[in-house]
Amino acid sequence: MRAPKYQAMGIPEETVLDLLSQESERYPEHRALVKVVRRKLHNIMAPYLEELDYAQASDWLKGLSVDSDLSAVKDVCSRILSSHASSRERMPFLETFYAQIFAVIGKPTSILDLACGFHPFSFPWMGLPPQCQFSAYDIHRPRIQLINQFFAVMGLAPLAELRDVLVSPPEQQADAAFLFKEAHRMEKRNPGCNRALWVALKVRYLLVSLPSTDLGGTHDLAEKHRSLVYTTISGLPWKVTEIVFPNEIVFVLDKGGMG
Numbered sequence: 001m002r003a004p005k006y007q008a009m010g011i012p013e014e015t016v017l018d019l020l021s022q023e024s025e026r027y028p029e030h031r032a033l034v035k036v037v038r039r040k041l042h043n044i045m046a047p048y049l050e051e052l053d054y055a056q057a058s059d060w061l062k063g064l065s066v067d068s069d070l071s072a073v074k075d076v077c078s079r080i081l082s083s084h085a086s087s088r089e090r091m092p093f094l095e096t097f098y099a100q101i102f103a104v105i106g107k108p109t110s111i112l113d114l115a116c117g118f119h120p121f122s123f124p125w126m127g128l129p130p131q132c133q134f135s136a137y138d139i140h141r142p143r144i145q146l147i148n149q150f151f152a153v154m155g156l157a158p159l160a161e162l163r164d165v166l167v168s169p170p171e172q173q174a175d176a177a178f179l180f181k182e183a184h185r186m187e188k189r190n191p192g193c194n195r196a197l198w199v200a201l202k203v204r205y206l207l208v209s210l211p212s213t214d215l216g217g218t219h220d221l222a223e224k225h226r227s228l229v230y231t232t233i234s235g236l237p238w239k240v241t242e243i244v245f246p247n248e249i250v251f252v253l254d255k256g257g258m259g
Protein backbone atom coordinates (compact mmCIF):
# COMPACT_ATOMS: atom_id res chain seq x y z
CA MET A 1 0.00 0.00 0.00
CA ARG A 2 3.07 2.24 0.05
CA ALA A 3 3.00 2.70 -3.75
CA PRO A 4 3.94 6.33 -4.64
CA LYS A 5 0.76 6.61 -6.74
CA TYR A 6 -1.45 6.09 -3.66
CA GLN A 7 0.77 8.19 -1.40
CA ALA A 8 0.43 11.14 -3.79
CA MET A 9 -3.36 10.80 -3.59
CA GLY A 10 -3.15 10.98 0.22
CA ILE A 11 -5.75 8.27 0.77
CA PRO A 12 -6.84 8.23 4.44
CA GLU A 13 -5.41 5.39 6.51
CA GLU A 14 -8.96 4.50 7.60
CA THR A 15 -9.81 3.55 4.00
CA VAL A 16 -6.86 1.20 3.63
CA LEU A 17 -7.46 -0.38 7.07
CA ASP A 18 -11.14 -0.84 6.27
CA LEU A 19 -10.34 -2.64 3.00
CA LEU A 20 -7.69 -4.79 4.66
CA SER A 21 -10.05 -5.87 7.42
CA GLN A 22 -12.91 -6.47 4.98
CA GLU A 23 -10.84 -8.67 2.65
CA SER A 24 -8.52 -10.41 5.12
CA GLU A 25 -10.93 -13.26 5.82
CA ARG A 26 -11.34 -14.11 2.12
CA TYR A 27 -7.62 -13.55 1.34
CA PRO A 28 -5.57 -14.72 4.36
CA GLU A 29 -2.38 -14.91 2.26
CA HIS A 30 -0.52 -11.54 2.40
CA ARG A 31 0.31 -11.12 -1.30
CA ALA A 32 -3.17 -12.01 -2.47
CA LEU A 33 -4.62 -9.62 0.12
CA VAL A 34 -2.41 -6.71 -1.01
CA LYS A 35 -3.31 -7.42 -4.64
CA VAL A 36 -7.05 -7.37 -4.05
CA VAL A 37 -6.88 -4.25 -1.84
CA ARG A 38 -4.82 -2.45 -4.53
CA ARG A 39 -7.42 -3.36 -7.12
CA LYS A 40 -10.24 -2.11 -4.89
CA LEU A 41 -8.35 1.15 -4.23
CA HIS A 42 -7.93 1.63 -7.96
CA ASN A 43 -11.70 1.27 -8.48
CA ILE A 44 -12.51 3.56 -5.56
CA MET A 45 -10.11 6.34 -6.59
CA ALA A 46 -11.07 5.95 -10.26
CA PRO A 47 -7.94 7.74 -11.53
CA TYR A 48 -8.97 6.84 -15.10
CA LEU A 49 -11.87 9.31 -14.86
CA GLU A 50 -9.68 12.35 -14.43
CA GLU A 51 -7.13 14.44 -16.30
CA LEU A 52 -6.29 17.45 -14.13
CA ASP A 53 -2.94 19.16 -13.57
CA TYR A 54 -3.46 20.29 -9.95
CA ALA A 55 -0.63 22.84 -9.94
CA GLN A 56 -2.04 24.49 -13.04
CA ALA A 57 -5.60 24.47 -11.63
CA SER A 58 -4.29 26.06 -8.43
CA ASP A 59 -2.70 28.81 -10.56
CA TRP A 60 -6.03 29.40 -12.32
CA LEU A 61 -7.65 29.88 -8.91
CA LYS A 62 -4.89 32.27 -7.80
CA GLY A 63 -5.99 34.49 -10.69
CA LEU A 64 -9.43 34.88 -9.06
CA SER A 65 -10.62 36.65 -5.93
CA VAL A 66 -13.90 37.18 -4.05
CA ASP A 67 -14.39 40.25 -6.26
CA SER A 68 -14.04 38.38 -9.57
CA ASP A 69 -16.90 38.39 -12.09
CA LEU A 70 -19.14 35.35 -11.90
CA SER A 71 -18.38 34.68 -15.58
CA ALA A 72 -14.61 34.56 -14.87
CA VAL A 73 -15.20 32.19 -11.94
CA LYS A 74 -17.47 29.98 -14.04
CA ASP A 75 -14.85 29.87 -16.78
CA VAL A 76 -12.20 28.43 -14.41
CA CYS A 77 -14.72 26.09 -12.76
CA SER A 78 -15.85 24.80 -16.16
CA ARG A 79 -12.26 23.87 -17.00
CA ILE A 80 -11.92 21.95 -13.73
CA LEU A 81 -15.35 20.30 -14.00
CA SER A 82 -14.56 19.23 -17.56
CA SER A 83 -11.46 17.39 -16.41
CA HIS A 84 -13.44 14.67 -14.62
CA ALA A 85 -15.89 12.35 -16.41
CA SER A 86 -18.64 12.57 -13.75
CA SER A 87 -18.84 16.35 -13.74
CA ARG A 88 -18.06 16.72 -17.48
CA GLU A 89 -21.19 14.73 -18.33
CA ARG A 90 -23.29 17.17 -16.26
CA MET A 91 -22.01 20.31 -18.02
CA PRO A 92 -24.66 20.40 -20.81
CA PHE A 93 -27.48 20.78 -18.28
CA LEU A 94 -25.69 22.49 -15.37
CA GLU A 95 -27.60 25.76 -15.90
CA THR A 96 -30.92 24.10 -14.95
CA PHE A 97 -29.68 21.23 -12.74
CA TYR A 98 -29.92 22.99 -9.35
CA ALA A 99 -33.09 24.97 -10.18
CA GLN A 100 -34.85 21.64 -10.75
CA ILE A 101 -33.45 20.16 -7.53
CA PHE A 102 -34.17 23.22 -5.38
CA ALA A 103 -37.74 23.29 -6.76
CA VAL A 104 -38.20 20.03 -4.79
CA ILE A 105 -36.13 20.65 -1.63
CA GLY A 106 -36.03 24.46 -1.42
CA LYS A 107 -32.72 26.37 -1.26
CA PRO A 108 -30.52 24.64 1.32
CA THR A 109 -28.47 26.69 3.80
CA SER A 110 -26.23 23.74 4.67
CA ILE A 111 -25.00 20.93 2.42
CA LEU A 112 -22.86 17.82 2.85
CA ASP A 113 -21.29 16.85 -0.48
CA LEU A 114 -20.24 13.21 -0.03
CA ALA A 115 -17.59 11.62 -2.27
CA CYS A 116 -17.59 15.05 -3.87
CA GLY A 117 -14.93 14.72 -6.57
CA PHE A 118 -14.95 18.10 -8.35
CA HIS A 119 -18.67 18.67 -7.81
CA PRO A 120 -18.13 21.65 -5.38
CA PHE A 121 -16.79 23.61 -8.39
CA SER A 122 -20.45 23.71 -9.50
CA PHE A 123 -21.24 26.06 -6.59
CA PRO A 124 -21.39 29.15 -8.89
CA TRP A 125 -24.34 27.52 -10.73
CA MET A 126 -26.30 26.87 -7.51
CA GLY A 127 -27.33 30.47 -6.84
CA LEU A 128 -26.57 30.07 -3.12
CA PRO A 129 -25.02 32.79 -0.90
CA PRO A 130 -21.50 32.47 0.60
CA GLN A 131 -23.10 32.04 4.03
CA CYS A 132 -24.08 28.53 2.91
CA GLN A 133 -22.30 25.89 5.01
CA PHE A 134 -20.93 23.75 2.19
CA SER A 135 -19.08 20.74 3.61
CA ALA A 136 -17.36 18.50 1.09
CA TYR A 137 -15.74 15.09 1.64
CA ASP A 138 -13.39 13.05 -0.48
CA ILE A 139 -10.50 10.63 0.05
CA HIS A 140 -8.18 12.35 -2.43
CA ARG A 141 -6.00 14.95 -0.66
CA PRO A 142 -4.99 17.17 -3.65
CA ARG A 143 -8.68 17.44 -4.60
CA ILE A 144 -9.63 18.53 -1.06
CA GLN A 145 -6.85 21.14 -1.00
CA LEU A 146 -7.95 22.56 -4.35
CA ILE A 147 -11.59 22.72 -3.20
CA ASN A 148 -10.66 24.67 -0.06
CA GLN A 149 -8.61 27.07 -2.20
CA PHE A 150 -11.72 27.54 -4.36
CA PHE A 151 -13.99 27.99 -1.31
CA ALA A 152 -11.82 30.94 -0.23
CA VAL A 153 -12.36 32.53 -3.66
CA MET A 154 -16.14 32.11 -3.24
CA GLY A 155 -16.07 33.54 0.31
CA LEU A 156 -17.17 30.14 1.63
CA ALA A 157 -15.78 28.59 4.82
CA PRO A 158 -12.99 26.04 4.13
CA LEU A 159 -15.16 23.03 4.91
CA ALA A 160 -13.67 20.48 2.51
CA GLU A 161 -12.30 17.53 4.46
CA LEU A 162 -10.32 14.37 3.74
CA ARG A 163 -12.68 11.73 5.05
CA ASP A 164 -13.88 8.28 4.11
CA VAL A 165 -17.64 8.75 4.47
CA LEU A 166 -18.29 5.01 4.60
CA VAL A 167 -15.92 4.51 7.54
CA SER A 168 -16.74 7.84 9.27
CA PRO A 169 -20.05 9.30 8.11
CA PRO A 170 -20.27 13.06 8.84
CA GLU A 171 -22.08 13.70 12.10
CA GLN A 172 -23.26 17.27 11.75
CA GLN A 173 -26.80 18.18 10.73
CA ALA A 174 -27.51 19.76 7.37
CA ASP A 175 -30.48 20.57 5.16
CA ALA A 176 -29.27 18.28 2.39
CA ALA A 177 -26.60 15.74 1.53
CA PHE A 178 -25.48 15.03 -2.03
CA LEU A 179 -24.18 11.59 -2.91
CA PHE A 180 -23.68 11.95 -6.62
CA LYS A 181 -22.61 9.18 -8.99
CA GLU A 182 -20.79 7.09 -6.42
CA ALA A 183 -23.30 4.83 -4.59
CA HIS A 184 -23.02 2.11 -7.27
CA ARG A 185 -19.25 2.01 -6.84
CA MET A 186 -19.58 1.97 -3.06
CA GLU A 187 -21.74 -1.16 -3.46
CA LYS A 188 -18.83 -2.77 -5.31
CA ARG A 189 -16.47 -1.89 -2.48
CA ASN A 190 -18.76 -3.40 0.14
CA PRO A 191 -22.18 -4.75 -0.92
CA GLY A 192 -25.00 -3.27 1.19
CA CYS A 193 -22.81 -0.50 2.70
CA ASN A 194 -25.00 2.35 1.42
CA ARG A 195 -27.86 1.67 3.81
CA ALA A 196 -25.85 2.31 6.98
CA LEU A 197 -24.44 5.54 5.49
CA TRP A 198 -27.82 6.82 4.27
CA VAL A 199 -29.47 6.07 7.63
CA ALA A 200 -26.62 7.69 9.62
CA LEU A 201 -26.81 11.08 7.84
CA LYS A 202 -28.51 13.78 9.91
CA VAL A 203 -30.17 15.56 7.01
CA ARG A 204 -33.74 16.21 5.92
CA TYR A 205 -32.98 15.45 2.27
CA LEU A 206 -30.51 12.95 0.89
CA LEU A 207 -29.96 13.32 -2.85
CA VAL A 208 -28.49 10.24 -4.45
CA SER A 209 -27.70 10.45 -8.12
CA LEU A 210 -26.72 7.59 -10.39
CA PRO A 211 -25.75 7.46 -14.04
CA SER A 212 -28.53 6.23 -16.31
CA THR A 213 -26.08 5.18 -19.03
CA ASP A 214 -22.52 3.86 -18.90
CA LEU A 215 -19.54 6.12 -19.72
CA GLY A 216 -19.73 5.18 -23.39
CA GLY A 217 -23.45 6.05 -23.41
CA THR A 218 -24.34 2.64 -24.85
CA HIS A 219 -25.85 0.67 -21.93
CA ASP A 220 -29.03 1.65 -20.16
CA LEU A 221 -28.36 1.49 -16.41
CA ALA A 222 -31.53 3.24 -15.23
CA GLU A 223 -33.44 0.18 -14.00
CA LYS A 224 -30.38 -1.40 -12.38
CA HIS A 225 -29.63 1.80 -10.47
CA ARG A 226 -33.28 2.42 -9.58
CA SER A 227 -33.26 -1.02 -8.02
CA LEU A 228 -30.10 -0.18 -6.04
CA VAL A 229 -31.85 2.85 -4.50
CA TYR A 230 -35.16 1.16 -3.70
CA THR A 231 -33.46 -1.96 -2.30
CA THR A 232 -31.23 0.20 -0.11
CA ILE A 233 -34.19 2.05 1.45
CA SER A 234 -36.54 -0.93 1.62
CA GLY A 235 -38.73 -0.76 4.74
CA LEU A 236 -37.81 2.87 5.48
CA PRO A 237 -40.67 5.41 5.41
CA TRP A 238 -38.79 7.85 3.16
CA LYS A 239 -40.55 9.66 0.32
CA VAL A 240 -38.75 9.48 -3.04
CA THR A 241 -38.91 12.00 -5.88
CA GLU A 242 -37.01 11.18 -9.07
CA ILE A 243 -35.59 13.95 -11.24
CA VAL A 244 -34.48 12.59 -14.60
CA PHE A 245 -31.64 14.32 -16.47
CA PRO A 246 -30.17 13.20 -19.83
CA ASN A 247 -27.60 10.78 -18.36
CA GLU A 248 -28.23 10.93 -14.63
CA ILE A 249 -31.17 10.33 -12.31
CA VAL A 250 -31.34 12.26 -9.03
CA PHE A 251 -33.30 10.40 -6.35
CA VAL A 252 -34.46 12.92 -3.75
CA LEU A 253 -34.96 10.98 -0.52
CA ASP A 254 -37.02 12.91 2.02
CA LYS A 255 -36.09 11.42 5.38
CA GLY A 256 -38.87 13.43 7.03
CA GLY A 257 -36.69 14.79 9.83
CA MET A 258 -33.02 14.92 10.71
CA GLY A 259 -32.65 11.17 10.21
Ligand SMILES: C[S@@+](CC[C@H](N)C(=O)[O-])C[C@H]1O[C@@H](n2cnc3c(N)ncnc32)[C@H](O)[C@@H]1O
Residues within 6 Å of the ligand: 044, 045, 046, 086, 087, 114, 115, 116, 117, 118, 119, 137, 138, 139, 140, 143, 163, 164, 165, 166, 167, 179, 180, 181, 182
Ligand atom coordinates in the same frame (compact mmCIF):
# COMPACT_ATOMS: atom_id res chain seq x y z
C1 LIG B 1 -17.22 9.56 -9.49
S1 LIG B 1 -16.19 10.59 -8.59
C2 LIG B 1 -17.02 12.09 -8.24
C3 LIG B 1 -18.44 12.16 -8.30
C4 LIG B 1 -19.00 13.50 -7.86
N1 LIG B 1 -19.80 13.28 -6.69
C5 LIG B 1 -19.83 14.04 -9.00
O1 LIG B 1 -20.96 13.60 -9.18
O2 LIG B 1 -19.34 14.86 -9.77
C6 LIG B 1 -16.13 9.81 -7.05
C7 LIG B 1 -15.33 10.47 -5.98
O3 LIG B 1 -15.64 9.83 -4.75
C8 LIG B 1 -14.48 9.74 -3.97
N2 LIG B 1 -14.75 8.66 -3.01
C9 LIG B 1 -14.90 7.34 -3.29
N3 LIG B 1 -15.20 6.66 -2.16
C10 LIG B 1 -15.25 7.56 -1.15
C11 LIG B 1 -15.50 7.46 0.25
N4 LIG B 1 -15.77 6.29 0.82
N5 LIG B 1 -15.46 8.59 1.00
C12 LIG B 1 -15.18 9.79 0.43
N6 LIG B 1 -14.93 9.95 -0.89
C13 LIG B 1 -14.96 8.85 -1.68
C14 LIG B 1 -13.37 9.50 -4.98
O4 LIG B 1 -12.10 9.87 -4.49
C15 LIG B 1 -13.83 10.39 -6.15
O5 LIG B 1 -13.31 11.70 -6.04
